[in-house]
Amino acid sequence: MIIQAVINVDLDGPRINRHVYGHFAEHLGRCVYGGFYVGEDSDIPHEGGIRLDVVDALRALDIPNLRWPGGCFADEYHWRDGIGPKDERPVMVNTHWGGVEENNHFGTHEFMALCELLGAEPYISGNVGSGTVREMSEWVEYLTRAGDSPMARLRAANGRSEPWPVRFWGLGNEAWGCGGNMTAEHYAQEARRYGTYCRDYGDNQLYKIAAGANADDYAWTESLMKQLGHLGCQHVRSTAFHAVSVHYYTVTGPTWEEKGSATVFDTGEYYTTMAAAARIEQLLAGHTAVLDCYDPNKSVGLVLDEWGTWFDVARGTNPGFLYQQNTLRDALVASVHFDVFHRHADRLVMANIAQTVNVLQAMILTDPDSKAMVLTPTYHVFRMNRGHQDATALRVDFRTALPSRPVGDATLTTVSMSASRKDGRLLVSLSNLDATAAADVEIDLRGGTAGDVAAVILTAVALQDHNTPQAPAVVAPRAYDGVTVDGGTLRVHLPAHAFVTVSAGL
Template sequence: MSTVSAVINVDVKGPTISRHLYGHFAEHLGRCIYGGFYVGEDSDLPNAGGIRLDVVEALRALNIPNLRWPGGCFADEYHWMDGIGPKERRPVMVNTHWGNVEENNHFGTHEFMALCELLGAEPYISGNVGSGTVKEMSDWVEYLTRDGDSPMVRLRKANGRERPWKVPFWGLGNEAWGCGGNMTAQQYAAEARRFGTYCRDHGGNKLYRVAAGANSGDYAWTETLMKQLGELGCAYRPAAFMQAVSFHYYTIPGTWQDKGDATAFGTDDHYRTMVQAARVDELITGHANVMDCYDPGRNVGLVLDEWGTWWNVEPGTNPGFLYQQNTLRDALVASLHFDIFHRHADRLVMANIAQTVNVLQAMILTDPESKALVLTPTYHVFEMNKGHQDAASLRVDLLSGLPSREVGSDTLTTVSLSASRKDDTVLVSLSNLDADEAADVELDLRGGRAGEVGSRILTAGSLRTHNTPETPAAVAPRTHEQVTRTEAGLRVHLPAHSFVTVEARLA
């Protein structure tokens, strides 16, 4: 068993960890919207205007900060005017990206905004750049956010909403390098300039425009966008047509054709998965380094608005619906990501897991037969970590090496940790990625002394353990007793394949 020693200066606060790093993503894909968030007003499940209320309750417990919608690839074939007005008059469309199914547009703009209000989450809308027009997106911004009188305001009021909404976050398209138009970086940069220019601030609603960024490690794409915003150098004053640049990265240990099984995997598969998950640190660093060359003052945000594991779909399900189970392994991917996000809080301003319900690395799975709601292991990582939202990051300085394993040609560090402080409370998150070996972590808390301490652990007998309607709490947090106060701070025992949070009130 390894012992890790680290120092946390609890009186030296770092950059604030934005709550928006704990953001979510809901696309018109599979059963994320229909059968997930939205069950219709005629459902026998408790609902508000068709929105499933137990899903809302579960997400509110996470302090969900934002929700990205309607895509994803779907965004660039979605025309928002088809999703307003009386439901019986809304035209049917074909969702060509995801299963080639018919979409009745019953969940549209008003329904999404009602969902965000129920959740207490800020809306993040991805506009249609791929097949839409500048006017279409400009009108959508006006429809949602303008007060007074205008054609779009009158239309909104005719559809039952008198007051405008606050909608801060707007995506200028999605994956323009692929499903969002198969553009080159130069082509997209020109489109982003146009669309961003005509997405206006109305009244007190100030837009935060997110340019559709790179696929994984395409740093040249990021550089092309940064060049559009201003001249290289310390006098960089970003142009106002976009405030952030995004990128996407999925953890896929296999090939695109055979990504691996969500539940039937071995120890070697687990370690390969963790190596791929850890690569997000390299990618954030790479994009941030490019941005720093042009924007040393860090005025432009970096957004990872799609991340998570991507496995082969569950047998017997529609391959276009991307439904997969969610095990303890997925939870460790999430906990490792958050440690990395916290370390990059000075540049990374938002992240959105893909996706919230029934798709990819979901928070929640809903069973279409029993109608049961299942909280996944990943959900519990979000809940256990919610104290980091809008807290000051704390640097973790290692006094010893971290345990590691050789995984092919890669070296995987198997213990990960991060910390933050909010008022007089310090929250430390610790992950042991090792499938078999436990570890102890000794924390020297300098600048403060731990008073009351509470700790929880998320683990199970196997990395493959997951929750189902029959066993909804197979992977669930419980009190962790193996935390002791020491003269210097805390000693935390990390069993194999576990995630632990320790909350200490400073005395």
């Protein structure tokens, strides 16, 4: 059977915000120390202690933003501990992640230097759980205010006379859990209070993001929206915050303590993982429905600032460091997520994969022994899809039923697709989630004809395949010839367990 699809290439959809390709770096395991930051005495090439091969690899993704310092760590982090001479910075205990000592050598100035090297916008998550309103307000002033003020003078004393542009601010993190164990109603009031005292200075206009729900807790989202306006109103009255976040991890083990191996799994476990990943469609639709009730003009953004797979830590590693390998299965989890993000481009303004280096579903793994850097299969999905950033989303309609299979109580659709247009080129992303069966897709490009077609495929012999320092290209993209074009018809052969992108001139 041939799957028939239609894309009206001349009918504009919403813009896909480049920030849905955002990243997340927490003081957790080897994400910051040993990942991004190797220190000024390292023999690994660096600039001010920031590892340059990691920077170069992420710049190739057109990384739009980086969220920091957490995560749960954000709500025990006090920013003044991370400024000034490194040998004078106090040591703290990272109680959330392994109980290790944090020397605060990577702080505000180091993070901003990293963002400048990356060409990425900083997204700072403030401390609501154990901090104060004044503390966060002064951090905003320290970073963004020019001229003469107490925090501007302190910044200058630490070597930076000019302010930085910092738009994105998180008002805490997971306030329902590690960020304070608050009720939705209590946190909604705290978000208004903290947001009120986070000021705009000069041309720097803050975009404040309220700490949102865990997965399908739609009541949490509604409590936040009640603080901004009335049901059905066309105008949101408050500017205490501009977006609401949600967190969702693809977790498939029988218990939280037994999430399953990142590399040793059977086909049944693979399908369970893919069904859990596909649930993100339902969750974004649910939170969007709540936002639409209170904000039908869509002035409030939805932010998925933690997503990704979460398996058991690699054997022999610190359980608190959340280090896991990254297989072709993880890559297909990412590709499915991005298709959903593109479909929700009218409301979803940002997403941040957890996490960028050495933690959970990472882009990059660094080996402490060989000092090698490894690009993961998930990294390659980000790179293959980077043309969707700030592109015009194009609706994909299917004229035939999509293949599917039962997975527990759910039904998993095994072919996923999204498309966009930018700078006179079409980009189509296609995933075949079937572990064994290929699929053929015929796409009617209405309103245009395609030329100068180029395709790339990401697949592997086995679902469990992954990259290591000894074999860094087991799962790597390559040019693909399984695509043909005939005027306004694009035909794509999708091998089993494969991700394909097709770029064409219009």
